[in-house]
Amino acid sequence: MGNAARAQSGKDSSAAIAPGPVKLSVDSLLIRMEELHNTLNRINDITSRGFDTCGMAEELPEIKANLQTIEDNLKLYNKVLNIRNLQMFHVLLADMRGHLENWRSRLFEYNKELVKMNAEMMAFTKDSFVKQIKADTTFRNFYLPELKELKSKWVEANAATKQHLDKIAVLQAGISGSYFKAVELENKVDKQLKVFSLKSLGKEYNYLWEDNGRKDVAADTLTRQSSRSFEGMGKILNYYASTHSDIWWWMLLIGLVFFFRVNKQFKRIKKAGKSDLLQPPYIKYLKVLPFAGTLVIILNIASFFDLNAPAAYIDLLQSFLLFILTFLFWRRWERRLFIYWIAIVVLYMLTTGTAAVVAPDLRVRIWMLVLNVLSVVTGLFIYFRIYKNLSAGKLVRIVSMVFVVFNVLAALFNLYGRLSIAQVYSTAAIAGLLQIIGLTVFVQIVEETFYLQMQSSRIAGGITARFDFEKIRAGLHKILTVLVVVLWLMVFTTNLNIYNDLYNGISDLISTPRKIGTTSFTLGNILLFFVILLISNFFQKYIGYFFGETDDDIVGEVKEKSSRLLLLRLLVLVAGFLIAIAASGLPMDKITVVLGALGVGIGLGLQNIVNNLVSGVILIFERPLKIGDYVEVAGQKGRVKDIGIRSSRMMTTEGAEVTVPNGDLLSSKLINWTLSNNHIRTEMLFTIAPSAALPMAKKIILEEVSGSDAIISKVVPELLVKSINDSNVALKLQVWIQNVHQEEAFKSRMLQQIYQRLKENEITMS
Numbered sequence: 143m144g145n146a147a148r149a150q151s152g153k154d155s156s157a158a159i160a161p162g163p164v165k166l167s168v169d170s171l172l173i174r175m176e177e178l179h180n181t182l183n184r185i186n187d188i189t190s191r192g193f194d195t196c197g198m199a200e201e202l203p204e205i206k207a208n209l210q211t212i213e214d215n216l217k218l219y220n221k222v223l224n225i226r227n228l229q230m231f232h233v234l235l236a237d238m239r240g241h242l243e244n245w246r247s248r249l250f251e252y253n254k255e256l257v258k259m260n261a262e263m264m265a266f267t268k269d270s271f272v273k274q275i276k277a278d279t280t281f282r283n284f285y286l287p288e289l290k291e292l293k294s295k296w297v298e299a300n301a302a303t304k305q306h307l308d309k310i311a312v313l314q315a316g317i318s319g320s321y322f323k324a325v326e327l328e329n330k331v332d333k334q335l336k337v338f339s340l341k342s343l344g345k346e347y348n349y350l351w352e353d354n355g356r357k358d359v360a361a362d363t364l365t366r367q368s369s370r371s372f373e374g375m376g377k378i379l380n381y382y383a384s385t386h387s388d389i390w391w392w393m394l395l396i397g398l399v400f401f402f403r404v405n406k407q408f409k410r411i412k413k414a415g416k417s418d419l420l421q422p423p424y425i426k427y428l429k430v431l432p433f434a435g436t437l438v439i440i441l442n443i444a445s446f447f448d449l450n451a452p453a454a455y456i457d458l459l460q461s462f463l464l465f466i467l468t469f470l471f472w473r474r475w476e477r478r479l480f481i482y483w484i485a486i487v488v489l490y491m492l493t494t495g496t497a498a499v500v501a502p503d504l505r506v507r508i509w510m511l512v513l514n515v516l517s518v519v520t521g522l523f524i525y526f527r528i529y530k531n532l533s534a535g536k537l538v539r540i541v542s543m544v545f546v547v548f549n550v551l552a553a554l555f556n557l558y559g560r561l562s563i564a565q566v567y568s569t570a571a572i573a574g575l576l577q578i579i580g581l582t583v584f585v586q587i588v589e590e591t592f593y594l595q596m597q598s599s600r601i602a603g604g605i606t607a608r609f610d611f612e613k614i615r616a617g618l619h620k621i622l623t624v625l626v627v628v629l630w631l632m633v634f635t636t637n638l639n640i641y642n643d644l645y646n647g648i649s650d651l652i653s654t655p656r657k658i659g660t661t662s663f664t665l666g667n668i669l670l671f672f673v674i675l676l677i678s679n680f681f682q683k684y685i686g687y688f689f690g691e692t693d694d695d696i697v698g699e700v701k702e703k704s705s706r707l708l709l710l711r712l713l714v715l716v717a718g719f720l721i722a723i724a725a726s727g728l729p730m731d732k733i734t735v736v737l738g739a740l741g742v743g744i745g746l747g748l749q750n751i752v753n754n755l756v757s758g759v760i761l762i763f764e765r766p767l768k769i770g771d772y773v774e775v776a777g778q779k780g781r782v783k784d785i786g787i788r789s790s791r792m793m794t795t796e797g798a799e800v801t802v803p804n805g806d807l808l809s810s811k812l813i814n815w816t817l818s819n820n821h822i823r824t825e826m827l828f829t830i831a832p833s834a835a836l837p838m839a840k841k842i843i844l845e846e847v848s849g850s851d852a853i854i855s856k857v858v859p860e861l862l863v864k865s866i867n868d869s870n871v872a873l874k875l876q877v878w879i880q881n882v883h884q885e886e887a888f889k890s891r892m893l894q895q896i897y898q899r900l901k902e903n904e905i906t907m908s
Contacts, residue, residue: 178292179291179295181262182292182295182296182299183295185259185262185263185299185302186295186298186299186302188255189259189299189302189303189305189306190302193252193310194248195249195252195309195310195313198245198248198313198317199313201241202316202317202320204381205238205241205320205324205381206320208234208238208378208381209235209238209320209324209327211378212231212234212235212327212378213323213327215227215231216327216330216331216334228331228334228335229335229636229639230378230455231331232328232331232332232335234378234381234382235327235328235331236328237382237385238320238324239324239325239328241385242317242320242321242324245313245317246314246317246318246321249310249313249314249317250314252310253307253311253314256303256306256307256310257307259299259303260303260304263296263299263300263303348559349557349558349559350504350507350508350511350556350557350558350559351557379455379458382455383455389444389447390444392447393440393443393444393447396439396443397436397437397439397440400432400435400436400439400591401432401433401436403591404428404432404435404436404591404594405430405431405432406598407594407595408420408428408429408430408594409430410598410601410602411594411597411598412430414601416597416601419597424590424593424611425590425593425594426474426586426590427474427583427586427587427590428587428590428591428594434466434469434470435590437462437463437466438463438580438583438584438587439584439587439588441459441463441466441580442463442580442581442584444459445459445633446629446632446633456573457494460490460573460576460577460580461491463576463580464487464490464576467483467579467580467583468483468484468487470583471483479528482527482528483528485520486524486575486576487576489513489516489517489520490572490573490576493513493517493568493569493572494569494572494573496509496510496568497568497569507556507561510552510564510565510568511553511557513568514549514550514552514553514556515553517545517546517549517568517572518546518549518550518553520545521542521543521545521549521575522542522546524538524539524542524545524575525539525542535582537582537623537627538578538579538582541575541578541630544571544574545571545574545575548567548570548571549567549568549571551567552564552565552567552568555567566637566638566639569637570637570638573634574630574633574634574637577630577633577634578626578630581626581629581630582626584626585619585622585623585626588618588622589615589619592614592618593611596614617684649666651665652664652665652666652669653666663726663727664727667725667726667727670722670725670726671722671723671725671726672722674718674721674722674725675718675719675722678714678715678717678718678719678721679715681714681718682711682712682714682715682718682787685710685711685714711786711787712758712787715787750803750805751788753805754804754805755787755788755804757803757804757805757807758785758786758787758788758804760808761785761790761804766807766812767782767785767790767807767817768782768785769782769783770782770816771814771815771817772815772816772820772822772882772883773813773814773815773816774813774815775792775807775810775811775812775813776802778792778794778800778802779794779795780792780793780794780795780798780800785804786804788803788804789801789802789803790802790804795886815882816882820880820881820883821854821878821879821880821881821882822878822879822882823876823877823878823879824876824877824878824879824888824889825874825876826874826875826877826889826892826893827864827873827874827875828843828872828873828874828875828896828907829870829871829872829873829907829908830870830873830900830905830906830907830908831869831870831871831905831906831908832869832870832905832906833866833867833868833869833870833871835904835905836863836866836871838903838905839871839873839900839905840873842896842899842900842903842905843861843873843875844859844861845899846892846895846896846899847859847875847877847892850888850891850892852879852880852881852884852888853877853878853879854878854879857877857878859875859876859877859878860875860876861874861876862874862876870908
């Protein structure tokens, strides 16, 4: 061993002097061998886990098939442009291109990592450590098992690395080819969309009266072309559904929340014995198990989650919605009106089916003209008759006239050979008509849900009196109508292929930076600022309705509530203001200037307003009074009906509503009869005659009062003599009752009972 050491030492010394590569010591060789083991273990670990390419390999054939389908359909639409399908192709191609681009980036990273590992593998063969091992037989023999394991790992890592490189190279080739094809098809679709915009009013066919000599497309050819088109649409629809399944998970969640919430409200109202509240006109479409209502909600909002969804997908949703609406109308409309509705549904199916024809000939054009005439008649009928059965009837009348106008235009364009624009107008008109009917039912269901929420909250809070929901519905209906109009316009303009142009134009208008002095702003930020403030103010104003609060509650029905509602209103306002400030995009130094100017304004003229606002905040935390308390302030006595941010309202026993600024509640003398409890000591005065009947009169009065359930039994009633003479006696009764709100009713009941008893005993009371 010593000779070997000396020999090794001699080798090291000679290596230091001799030219050529530097030889490593035994310790260095062991360290280097450990490093190689770790490197190979890391490479083998990575390659054994593999790279996430399974999804790419599985989905790539489907994308290739869809690209081929789109290419085939584009060839079919070379004469009459189907704008809805072109829009669908544009969206799907952009979606597929995005997927392919993402895959290319991931494969590039995978390939980069594999090339790096492969370079490390190749570096092993040139490593000085390997060369020295070959030369040093003693070291090689001594560490033979470890060297064999190292070689085995190297072979395994080298094979796995090359295998993955080959696999990724194949995938890269396929994905890159599909990516370039998607880009090419997307350019073709964009070109055809531009052609449609420029030449949609151009003459594509002969005038209808000049088209008699043109040879019609054979029926079997027309059927075969349409069949190919429908088959392609089916494949594309499956692809879209599989890649956008997350939308339907959200829809499912919304549907489940809505279903169980409505079901719970129905059960609570029925359990309280108020089933009469669940009848028309309050409840028309919802049931205790609201399957149909839930589907109407989901199907109406689903299309707005993706305005660029394929036309076939929108048509499918519309068909399901029509089926649900037909079920609802069948049970609630009179028979004649329901038959008219069925006719409208059939007209929709015929119109959308005709629009799918690839090469319209003379027969198809005449058929389209017939459908336009039938549509005009239907629109007029809806304008004069059917709208009365719908919640937003006025809105339906307006859209029905739009429906009539667009069908008249479609008929004229068809007559003069403008088939593309005629198809667009026909399909957009019928889709818009049925969509507005579905949205009106949606509005009705939302209003019914709001009504159920209010009734359920009132029952849970112990409020049993009826309230005027129509007044609340009017305000809610206006807001929902605005929302429905906006949503309808978005989809309708999309069907007309003008939504993107309108959106871009409006977006440019409100997002273009403008300057006043050194301050830069956009109209969009200013608009967003005021919209957020408007929404927050609306929510703080109407949030009480969600807890069953109404403005027409009578005195006896206002129950005690905590200050949580006021705190919630304050939080909504503060959050809305902060969000509005953030959305305005103003820099903090400018906001500071505005706040400084606001402070000067407060100091000069807004002191009382700010005082009332701050007092409202103090009322939240100090809680000197709550909703439902019986108070006396500023010479007025009554029950607290509402505590607002700036002022509070109370209702007197006479029914008058008194508005008291919050600052006055804190600064003036406030008497709260029900701060800790509802107990109150009340007094009643009696004058009886003759004086000799005093003992009997006292006995009767105390018996009647002690027998009442309204008094506090632990406190004995007191009957005092105020004055007495030979003819009569004046008495004062002092008694504690449990509820201050029942004071007047208690006095009335006691006076009647005591008077009757005294009269029976020949005692006069005055």
